Amino acid sequence: MKTKVKLWLEDGTIDIFIGYKIVDGHPLPHCFTQSHVEEVDELTIGPFRYPLEAIATDIAAERPHAKIGLLVRDCNTRALNVLYIWNQLDRDNIKTVTVNCCPSRLKQHGDCSYLEPxxxxxxxxxxxxxxxxxxxxxxxxxxxxxxxxxxxxxxxxxxxxxxxxxxxxxxxxxxxxxxxxxxxxxxxxxxxxxxxxxxxxxxxxxxxxxxxxxxxxxxxxxxxxxxxxxxxxxxxxxxxxxxxxxxxxxxxxxxxxxxxxxxxx
Ligand code: SF4
Ligand code: SF4
Structure with a gap:
């Protein structure tokens, strides 16, 4: 995953990658950029407690042509589909790295990162x-x-x-x-x-x-x-x-x- 993200940033496939980084012991959303590719070594996959696609939407509103990469699991992919349909994101500008997750629709949380109710x-x-x-x-x-x-x-x-x-x-x-x-x-x-x-x-x-x-x-x-x-x-x-x-x-x-x-x- 990290190799792929680094490659994408280095060859210009994406301008920015939205993932998670541990800050003071907490996994927080982080934007990895071309100017600090070495930071990708700190990329972690969650827990998914934040809407990364909402961050992508904010970035796209400011920079409509930005190529954005982000981590997705199944529900994030559904969110992206909704955001494409509602013209909040251009799917040609989005690259995703899929990470394993339970099918949340079936309420089988498995190793899902958000808390069991x-x-x-x-x-x-x-x-x-x-x-x-x-x-x-x-x-x-x-x-x-x-x-x-x-x-x-x-x-x-x-x-x-x-x-x-x-x-x-x-x-x-x-x-x-x-x-x-x-x-x-x-x-x-x-x-x-x-x-x-x-x-x-x-x-x-x-x-x-x-x-x-x-x-x-x-x-x-x-x-x-x-x-x-x-x-x-x-x-x-x-x-x-x-x-x-x-x-x-x-x-x-x-x-x-x-x-x-x-x-x-
Ligand atoms: S479950 Fe539905 S309403 Fe709740 S945060 Fe996710 S998309 Fe929004
Ligand atoms: S208490 Fe729960 S339902 Fe009410 S505004 Fe806060 S998050 Fe929403």
Missing amino acids: EKAGDYKQRVGIDNNMEPADLNAFGQEERLDRWMYEFQKCIKCYGCRNICPVCFCKECSLEHPDLVSPGKLPPDVPIFHLVRAVHMAGRCIDCGLCEDACPMDIPLRLLYRKVNEIVLDVFDYDTGTHPDQSPFSVLGDTVTLEPSPL
């Missing part, structure tokens, strides 16, 4: 939602109970914006979560459930199920399950499987008439 305590299974549930498991609750459980989870939110800030596919310059008509500015706790539903709607067709938001959430809200549920609806209604292919456009279905059945999360 804590097993939810009994209290949470009684009144909230177990983070380890599958979307289909939610159907075991009736509609009213499901809503109650989601409301319990949403009420824990402290509006830290960690979920939005860590997300590799949250690239909007103006965020609806800060729009005064949707989310009251400066109000704590946030409006429930509008804060979470606004974000959930914006993640429809965007979320690539990397799990970083849930990992970052200090309140252990099952965000990943929420967005998986939303994308299940997107797949069902629009036949759009988010992030699975760089040529699969969410806009190709816009001409069709779609009837949405009531589908509470």
